[in-house]
Amino acid sequence: MVERLPSRGIIILVSDFLTKETGIEKKLKLLVSRGLEVILFHVLDSDEVSFPFKGDVVFESLEDDSSIELDPEDIRETYQRSIQDLIEYYRSHCTKLGIDYKFLQTSTPLEQGLLYYLLQRKNLGKH
Numbered sequence: 355m356v357e358r359l360p361s362r363g364i365i366i367l368v369s370d371f372l373t374k375e376t377g378i379e380k381k382l383k384l385l386v387s388r389g390l391e392v393i394l395f396h397v398l399d400s401d402e403v404s405f406p407f408k409g410d411v412v413f414e415s416l417e418d419d420s421s422i423e424l425d426p427e428d429i430r431e432t433y434q435r436s437i438q439d440l441i442e443y444y445r446s447h448c449t450k451l452g453i454d455y456k457f458l459q460t461s462t463p464l465e466q467g468l469l470y471y472l473l474q475r476k477n478l479g480k481h
Contacts, residue, residue, distance in 0.1 A: 361389045368395040368464065370402070371444060379447050392453045395467065396444055398437070399460045405433050 365385060371378070385392050401407070407426040414421040426433075441457055448455035454475075458467040 364391045364393065366393045366395065366468075368397060370398055371396055371440065372398075372402075379451075382447070382451055382453060386451050386453065392448075392451075393471070394444065394448055394453055394455050395464070395471075396441065396455065396457045397460060397464065398457075403434075403437055403459065405430050405437075 382392060382394075405426060410423060410425055412421055412423045445455050445457070447453075454471070456467060456471055458464065
């Protein structure tokens with residue numbers, strides 16, 4: 355897809371980035387190296403961040419048919435640390451590449467987050 359993009363422009367990526375995809379940094383770097391301005395909106399549900407579940411719960415994958423039953427109390431602290439590490443990973447890599455990184459929870463509508471971002475951008479003199 356990168357080959358078909360113009361050499362100048364803006365790409366806005368919106369994802370939860372909860373993927374087994376490897377080489378994301380390399381792909382982002384490629385977009386930037388082509389002269390594209392990249393804006394990354396990292397969107398997670400508040401439950402994905404806080405992991406408020408209690409009791410025995412069956413978690414089902416949206417990507418395949420797998421499921422797992424567990425007591426969230428057993429993994430809550432490790433899970434929350436992993437999510438915060440993921441957020442910080444994307445924030446720091448985007449900063450290094452000159453990519454604007456914005457974290458949103460699904461409680462904030464995407465259009466509101468985008469509008470807020472564009473207003474900030476305008477105030478900073480970016481067009």
